[in-house]
Amino acid sequence: MCKSSGYSAKKGYGRPNSAMIASEHELMGKPATPRGRTRVLVIDDDHKLCRLIRDYLEPMGYEVSAAHSGTDGVERAVGEAWDAVILDVMLPGMDGFEAVKAIRRTSELHVLMLTARGEEADRIVGWEMGFDDYLPRTSRLVISACSGLM
Helix, strand or coil, rough: CCCCCCCHHHHCCCCCHHHHHHHHHHHHCCCCCCCCEEEEEEECCCCCHHHHHHHHHHHHHHEEEECCHHHHHHHHHHHHCCCEEEECCCCCCHHHHHHHHHCCCCCEEEEEECCCCCHHHHHHHHHHHHHCCECCCCHHHHHHHHHEEE
């Protein structure tokens, strides 16, 4: 988890150890996260960017899956065992702000906001809505995604 904002510690969303993750999922009637593999759900309508994130994280031992709409992403986020969610703000069906509110109703899952809007006001609104931190979608990242996948 990014520690740049310090927000997570204030809200009590600190990174639990793997035993705590398993216990939380078991209590909620969901299968425990497999030991040794951190599961990340990427919720973004940009298929190429989802593949780029997967191709970057999987060699490091992460299990990465993608959902391409807010409604599908929320359903998977609350219905399956995940360690973290990377969530775009601008999504079809349900925007990222509504999606994180829906996730927060039943889970304290780590949610990182992925956004092209990196102004401080947008980040503060995101943190207030329940995001743990944000990942700016910079021009360099978009250029890398496009050039790496073509």
